[in-house]
Amino acid sequence: MPNASGNDEEIRMTFTALQVTEPSQGRFQMDLVQRTLDELPAGEVLIRVRYSSLNFKDALSASGNRGVTRSYPHTPGIDAAGVVEQSSVAEFSAGDEVIVTGYDLGMNTAGGFGQYIRVPAVWVIKRPRELSLRESMILGTAGLTAALCVDKLEQAGLAPDAGPVLVTGATGGVGSIAVALLARLGYAVTAVTGKADRAGFLRSLGATEVIDRQGLQAGGERPLLKEQWAGAVDTVGGDILFNAVKGLRRGGSLACCGLTAGTEFQGNVLPFILRGVNLLGVDSVEIPLVVKASMWDKLSVQWKIDLSALVREVSLGELAGEIERILQGQQVGRVLVDLG
Known part of the structure; x- marks a missing residue:
């Protein structure tokens, strides 16, 4: 597990991510790759991602839409729920269960289709007490x-x-x-x-x-x-x-x-x-974090709904097929991504 020491062993630690690349012929390709923590962008909070979800914007990013993602290689995933591993701010501590949706996550910042993300603290909210990490990503963006x-x-x-x-x-x-x-x-x-x-x-x-x-x-x-x-x-x-x-x-x-x-x-x-x-x-990407938090609170209590009938759970290795499905307009309900 990563710690606050910043030693070489930590930096070299690898994790699995879906990476989209643009080969010379211009056709975008999706592969599972091993990345290291030092390849992640700067940010105050390092999170071990447990669950993500598939959205239409993720499919656009994975297919090379420059209006979503400007440069490649890139890891999509505009949603992530997981556990804080490191934090340099007082608001979060190692072990906190948190949610990140929107802002630049998965667009031009490595996203939730990787087992780790590092993001600014102002993107992160703590998981509402009445909502599990899994439930939060069945909802997602x-x-x-x-x-x-x-x-x-x-x-x-x-x-x-x-x-x-x-x-x-x-x-x-x-x-x-x-x-x-x-x-x-x-x-x-x-x-x-x-x-x-x-x-x-x-x-x-x-x-x-x-x-x-x-x-x-x-x-x-x-x-x-x-x-x-x-x-x-x-x-x-x-x-x-x-x-x-x-x-x-x-x-x-x-x-x-x-x-x-x-x-x-x-x-x-x-x-x-x-x-x-x-x-x-309606914008769900750049709205103030306090607004997002209030909606998550509603979804966890007075607006809580049983979504078990509309979710399918997949692994990172199964994502490429699901991305093709959503691009073809064939997705029904929600696709939950279990990152282990």
């Missing part, structure tokens, strides 16, 4: 984002008796947790998916209605659609996002947090000036 969406909608006035709430991309990580969380809080949830064979899965999470993605894509040329939803969580972006906006009830709100269907959409002002609806942006 996806759960944090879903919670932030629901919190923003409720701050904008949404309540369970206001009417149904739409969730797009409902079989994905954020979407599936949003469905389960909203149902747990008493909302009637309409889940949108392009995977017709997953309707039973979505209903098991608490969805009261499941609609096909193509149905939501229809009517894109119309400035307004029938008022249907009191609120919405959109995880995909693109024109689906604005069709959901056009179908909001008067005074309704949509929380926007994803871009798998694109970063642009065709829009108009009529839903805003005729129905007074709200389009709410």
Whole structure:
């Protein structure tokens, strides 16, 4: 185990990490490699990672998306939960169980797909008492984002008796947790998916209605659609996002947090000036640590949900196949990464 001595034996200690490289022909490649602690970036807290999770941003980093990761070789993984091994700040001590999500982790800083990370202390929060390390990574950035969406909608006035709430991309990580969380809080949830064979899965999470993605894509040329939803969580972006906006009830709100269907959409002002609806942006990456901590506290107690039905557990060695799956739009629920 690493200690505070900084001796040569510690520096040479190796650990396993998934590393993405760009060979000369330009095709990105994923391999398990052995790294040493001295190859990690500077930071006040060294953490032995026990669990991580797979997110769409991780897949983008692993496939060479320069908008996510600027230089390679690189270890992705925007989520990590583990045990502090070393700390140079008073807030953390060896043995503390902690969570790190977002900021630059897994983007341009070696991330949670390695057995060790070293990060600034301002990125780290202690694990809430009622949430295990494993549970925290079943949630991960996806759960944090879903919670932030629901919190923003409720701050904008949404309540369970206001009417149904739409969730797009409902079989994905954020979407599936949003469905389960909203149902747990008493909302009637309409889940949108392009995977017709997953309707039973979505209903098991608490969805009261499941609609096909193509149905939501229809009517894109119309400035307004029938008022249907009191609120919405959109995880995909693109024109689906604005069709959901056009179908909001008067005074309704949509929380926007994803871009798998694109970063642009065709829009108009009529839903805003005729129905007074709200389009709410949700960021889970650079928000203040105190906000993240408050959401983790909610997810550990009053918003705690059983996510055992939507998680699959894999090892680092199985990650490459899972990354291909999420890039092809085939991931369902959450993929938990056990780093041993």
